[in-house]
Amino acid sequence: MRIGVDVGGTNTDAVLIAERRVVASTKQPTSPDVSTGVTAAIGAILADAGVSAGQVSAVMIGTTHFTNALVERERLDRVGIIRLASPSGEALPPLTGWPEALARQLEGATFLLPGGYEVDGREISALDEGAVRAAALDCRAQGIRSIAVSCAFAPINAAMEDRAAQIIADAHPDASISLSHSVGRLGLIERENGTILNAALATLARHVVTSLERALAQLGITAPLYISQNDGTLISAADAARYPVLTIGSGPTNSMRGAAFLTGVDDGIVMDVGGTTCDIGVLANGYPRESSIAVDIGGVRTNFRMPDILAIGLGGGTRIHVGASGDEVTIGPDSVGFRLTQDACLFGGSTLTASDVAVAAGKADFGDAGRIPSLTPSLKSAILDRIATMLADGIDRMKTQPGDATIIAVGGGHFLIDDDLKGAARVVRPDHASVANAVGAAIAQIGAQAERIVDYDAEPRATALEQMREMLLARVAAAGATPESVEIVDMDEVFLSYLPGRSAQLRMKAVGSLADDMKRADAPLSETPHVY
Amino acid sequence: MYIDHATELQDLARGAAFLGSGGGGDPYYSLLLAEAALARRGRFELIPLSEVADDALLAPCGWIGAPTVSVEKLPNGGEAVTGLRRLEEIMGKRIDAVLPIEIGGGNGLAPFIAAAELGIPVVDCDGMGRAFPESQMAIFNIRGLSACPSVLTAADGSLSVIETGDNLTHERIARALAVSLGGIAHMVEYPLSGAEAKAHAVPGSVSAAIAVGRAIREARAVGVDPFDALGQALEATGLYPHCLSLFDGKIVDLERETRGGFSVGKVTIDGFGGGGRMEIEFQNENLVAESDGKILAMVPDIITVMDRDTADTITTEKLKYGQRVKVIAAASPAILRDPHALSFVGPRAFGMEFDFAAVETLNLTEKA
Numbered sequence: 027m028r029i030g031v032d033v034g035g036t037n038t039d040a041v042l043i044a045e046r047r048v049v050a051s052t053k054q055p056t057s058p059d060v061s062t063g064v065t066a067a068i069g070a071i072l073a074d075a076g077v078s079a080g081q082v083s084a085v086m087i088g089t090t091h092f093t094n095a096l097v098e099r100e101r102l103d104r105v106g107i108i109r110l111a112s113p114s115g116e117a118l119p120p121l122t123g124w125p126e127a128l129a130r131q132l133e134g135a136t137f138l139l140p141g142g143y144e145v146d147g148r149e150i151s152a153l154d155e156g157a158v159r160a161a162a163l164d165c166r167a168q169g170i171r172s173i174a175v176s177c178a179f180a181p182i183n184a185a186m187e188d189r190a191a192q193i194i195a196d197a198h199p200d201a202s203i204s205l206s207h208s209v210g211r212l213g214l215i216e217r218e219n220g221t222i223l224n225a226a227l228a229t230l231a232r233h234v235v236t237s238l239e240r241a242l243a244q245l246g247i248t249a250p251l252y253i254s255q256n257d258g259t260l261i262s263a264a265d266a267a268r269y270p271v272l273t274i275g276s277g278p279t280n281s282m283r284g285a286a287f288l289t290g291v292d293d294g295i296v297m298d299v300g301g302t303t304c305d306i307g308v309l310a311n312g313y314p315r316e317s318s319i320a321v322d323i324g325g326v327r328t329n330f331r332m333p334d335i336l337a338i339g340l341g342g343g344t345r346i347h348v349g350a351s352g353d354e355v356t357i358g359p360d361s362v363g364f365r366l367t368q369d370a371c372l373f374g375g376s377t378l379t380a381s382d383v384a385v386a387a388g389k390a391d392f393g394d395a396g397r398i399p400s401l402t403p404s405l406k407s408a409i410l411d412r413i414a415t416m417l418a419d420g421i422d423r424m425k426t427q428p429g430d431a432t433i434i435a436v437g438g439g440h441f442l443i444d445d446d447l448k449g450a451a452r453v454v455r456p457d458h459a460s461v462a463n464a465v466g467a468a469i470a471q472i473g474a475q476a477e478r479i480v481d482y483d484a485e486p487r488a489t490a491l492e493q494m495r496e497m498l499l500a501r502v503a504a505a506g507a508t509p510e511s512v513e514i515v516d517m518d519e520v521f522l523s524y525l526p527g528r529s530a531q532l533r534m535k536a537v538g539s540l541a542d543d544m545k546r547a548d549a550p551l552s553e554t555p556h557v558y
Numbered sequence: 559m560y561i562d563h564a565t566e567l568q569d570l571a572r573g574a575a576f577l578g579s580g581g582g583g584d585p586y587y588s589l590l591l592a593e594a595a596l597a598r599r600g601r602f603e604l605i606p607l608s609e610v611a612d613d614a615l616l617a618p619c620g621w622i623g624a625p626t627v628s629v630e631k632l633p634n635g636g637e638a639v640t641g642l643r644r645l646e647e648i649m650g651k652r653i654d655a656v657l658p659i660e661i662g663g664g665n666g667l668a669p670f671i672a673a674a675e676l677g678i679p680v681v682d683c684d685g686m687g688r689a690f691p692e693s694q695m696a697i698f699n700i701r702g703l704s705a706c707p708s709v710l711t712a713a714d715g716s717l718s719v720i721e722t723g724d725n726l727t728h729e730r731i732a733r734a735l736a737v738s739l740g741g742i743a744h745m746v747e748y749p750l751s752g753a754e755a756k757a758h759a760v761p762g763s764v765s766a767a768i769a770v771g772r773a774i775r776e777a778r779a780v781g782v783d784p785f786d787a788l789g790q791a792l793e794a795t796g797l798y799p800h801c802l803s804l805f806d807g808k809i810v811d812l813e814r815e816t817r818g819g820f821s822v823g824k825v826t827i828d829g830f831g832g833g834g835r836m837e838i839e840f841q842n843e844n845l846v847a848e849s850d851g852k853i854l855a856m857v858p859d860i861i862t863v864m865d866r867d868t869a870d871t872i873t874t875e876k877l878k879y880g881q882r883v884k885v886i887a888a889a890s891p892a893i894l895r896d897p898h899a900l901s902f903v904g905p906r907a908f909g910m911e912f913d914f915a916a917v918e919t920l921n922l923t924e925k926a
Contacts, residue, residue, distance in 0.1 A: 039827075055763055066696065080586075105903050111632065112634075113633055113634045113636075113713050113714055113715065114631050114633070114634055114713035114714075115632035115633070115634070116634050116635050117591055117594065117632065117633045117634060117635025117636075117671070118587065118590055118591060118594065118632050118633070118635075120595075122590050122594060123590050123593070142631075144631065144740040144741070145627045145630070145631065145740060145741045146622075146740070146741075148740070150713070150714070150740070151714075153790075174799065176821050178632075179630050179631075202877075206759075211628055212629060213629045213630070214629060214632060215587065215590070215629070215632070301808045303917070308880065315879075315880050318872075318876055318878040318881060319865075319870075320586075327586075334880055336882070378803060419830070419831075422807060422830050423829055423830060424808075424880070424882075425808075426808060426809070426810045426828075426879060426880050427810075474616050479626070482816075519814065520626070520814060520821075520875055521814055521815070521816050521821035521823075521843040522624045522741075522821060523581065523625065523626070523820075523821040523874060523875055524581075524583075524622075524623060524624050524628070524691055524821075524842055525623060525624040525627070525733075525736075525737060525741060526733060526737065526820070527737075527816075530625075530816075530818040531626055
């Protein structure tokens, strides 16, 4: 049996899953220290299901805690920043483009040192081991205990970063060391930014992970603890303590994967209708389609992979504006948001919202329908038509396959989505949708990604693909997945522009299931990955 | 005029990305460099081409190589100055001002680092009016000027002077050098006099890019359609007299391959609500946009795929399945459209088997 937990800003949700079914679920308030709320939530579902701690095979936690720390700029470490690329890159030192206050808060010391690789694998310059050692000693003398190391082309060759880490660990044994190849993709500035943010979270991450482990121990749970990553796969608690930044975007991914699991729909469109917006995302092979837009975290540009979400301004609290003539209708974009239960007409307020119209039309039943101002049938249908059009437009914008799509409707405002919505082949409304995030955490798999720039004139394409595939399969299996479950789920190949020859940037991602009581966390993934 | 604020450089970056026609690379790193240079220097002077003295020595600057490489192998910062100093030695004369070899993409911001280091102005003009893949596609070659002496420099301080009899050979040598220098290098080429620049350069393209970027920014800030604002700003420059929104849809297919040693591909965009289909062929830049069997725009006119919500340009390397986009086309500067220029930068120069037709003409017949 698995436990999935989602620690949000307000609520901590937990689910217990056995044999692909949700056995118990709960919502508890999030505690400032994270672990108290998690203990309460897990304790509640174990008691509810009458399950003993010893029957739990794994615990998966998704948390927004680290994101909040970065956004609120609290409890962050000062960072020693080492870049291995000189003489390249000196014109763009670390922290370029950062909000000034955050840069000042985080920068302990910066060292631009010789090192780095060229695109063809040669060294830009040799690693100066003495200079790395001196930098580590300098950090130690200044009391800087978090060190971020970034090296040009490290995602393709990590050797220099690994060697630098050994040298730093020898010279400064107390240091937490963050290496860029473990954090991000090609794009040195964005990857270095992510590495520095990761280093800034080092103390907090150790503290949070330790307290979560202690909470599980107190509950008598000895099963392994995993943390959700941005892409919906898991890392061990030990890895999360070292690389917390990899977990900061797990929320929307877990929500969509949870929706897929709860409905058995692997390819479709998830529409999460909240109070203010409807967030629309596309599921392909059970995973969210990824966005290609640079991700801004606390004002810092990174290149993490996040789901492609289209937010349209329509939720349960969206205000309906009726013009003076009585036939002019505008939907939102303003919303009463969390004040729905005070401001909406059906809760005794005076603001006409999408929820009021839905209840008046019999699409939902809550609040006091008697308090909703009477709307003429033509006005009512005009409003509902407009809402349906907005939702149908949203589907149309996101879907990339011809024909109607399967729609998974979740969120408190899911009643705004009609069963016969245009563009919908069918609308599925899962049970337990309110804890989809925790479900998404519980069903997550082990994953790994790799990236190379390959010159196909020097190395045949088939060989390069096979080599990367083998390497990824081995890595996922080594991280705890059963070898027969590991598959390549995504591949991306972009040829280098403005250079002669046949060099391509090649990316691949593999996932596999954990070897616990879940036979397969997901329906089978397609055999052939998409090649774009 | 003076560029005093990072906001204006950001406007320039946004506008230059649009004028890149999908090529020239994402200007983000060039923008960071220019912002750092602005912080050091205080402000940049951007002078109109008409104010340049006839006997002034001008140096077009830019980076040659792969944008994908340039995001890992970052500049040292000394490349441009090293190259310009050597060019001064060769010419026996001080360089009076710099300009971008191409306004489109990251190179639109390239001369600002040099301008900061040498304390000289940037001239409001460029050599391509957009982005092109090869050096001999510059208007200066089309008009018979020599690219040489040109100076190629790299982050490690290495420097190569290229002297060739013709500009095609110059391009081949420069490209090979860029590869052996790690896939990206700085190049100063086509040194020219003020009189030559006035006769041949694309005038006003830097300020046009700034105007486009500013229009998009201001439209976003007040919540009006950034594409309308872009079109109005572009047409108001006079340099790009027509701007059209060709298509609105989502990317449903993407093919990439290499052909003749260049990254080529095709992107397929389906209209919303079953509103037709557009296919765009690209070779580094977007070259031809076709909808339902009819060509709607072609090189050297500008064809740019943009995020339909933010009006951010999506370069051809960044195109991805599922993106929601608008396709915007703009008439290229007139000097790229005469028959002689088209033999260098028209569709046949890119291996297409048809003659150039102007975007405004192609879409006029569509509407009629």
